[in-house]
Amino acid sequence: MGEPSLPSVVVVTGTDTDVGKTVVTAAAVALLVGAGLRVTAYKPTQTGVAPGEPGDMGEVERLTGAATREGARLRAPMAPRPAAALEGGSLPTLAHHLDVIAHLSARHDVVVVEGAGGLLVELTDGGETLADLAAALPDSGTVLVARSALGTLNHTMLTREALSHRAIRLLGVVIGAWPREPDVIETTNRDYLSALPEGLLGAVPQGAPALPPDVFREEARAWLPGLAALAGLAGPAAPTRPA
Ligand SMILES: Nc1ncnc2c1ncn2[C@@H]1O[C@H](COP(=O)(O)OP(=O)(O)O)[C@@H](O)[C@H]1O
Ligand SMILES: [Mg+2]
16 A cells, blocks of 8 residues: 545635635645645535625635635525525536536645535535535545634544545645644644544644744645645645744
């Protein structure tokens, strides 16, 4: 068996909404672009954003400079199916998302796909979820973004179980916002997550989205050493600036 390697589609899910999926997506894109790869990001369903406003992919573009793609956009700040129902519209099918990702994959080394909310949020009118999308992608792996605080171990283990139940490859866990002064709960949570078989891919420091984009791009590799290793980047990254 060879070394574990980076799949051509990296699916970013989270233990919940607002855990830092977008920021981790941006850090992953920045790291992979920095490794010389052709990288893009895709958000199948963006909710809570009006036409013309920047959504999650706008944030990824701002932080990384990479071009991205958005699928359906719905105005209501809620899960895609109820948001679409409220607007009286329909959602793209799973086959459509698979086509878009295949099209992007033909032109890029890696496509990073950001889910909406958590793993089992329904993305299509047929009730298919990000888990169904990940399971249908031939060469994909999932990054699970988790909070640092109390409650995160249960949420992380629930999502791991759902992934394993569907035989979806889990690349590892990332802590979305790691505080400058972690408390004992956060420190023991991090130790626990690091000891999981797939390990902790890294942690994005608190305040990362407010960094100047050039600093964000420079530091992303140091935040996600596990992902850097999967991408074949050996050795430690440049030391992170003091906070
Ligand atoms: N490391 C971090 N430091 C500070 N704020 C963060 C960090 N990660 C995420 N945030 C903020 O928390 C909110 C939710 O993060 P986001 O990445 O959009 O989560 P999700 O995509 O999971 O909904 C955003 O306002 C974002 O800027
Ligand atoms: Mg997001």
